[in-house]
Amino acid sequence: MKQLVVLALLLTPSAALAQAPSEAAASSARGELDPEQIVCRRQREIGTRIVIRRDCMTRAQWDEHQRLTRQNVDRAQLTRIIVR
Secondary structure, three states: OHHHHHHHHHHHHHHHHOOOOOHHHHHHHOOOOOOOOEEEEEEEOOOOOOOEEEEEEEHHHHHHHHHHHHHHHHHHHHHHHHHO
């Protein structure tokens, strides 16, 4: 019993002195990604199996690119349905 109390007393100050995680570490622990981080993706050139491009943009730009692409696909599909 005494050993348990001594052990608890020894561990308590070390926990109290531990530093709080930094803002970046806390946000990455929550699964949030930095929108300004540059991400590079390899993409095949349309019409060839050989040429591979490397496109680099920020995460925010990739998100916007994906949103615009999805919007264009949706518009094309809607236009195709209306024309019939």
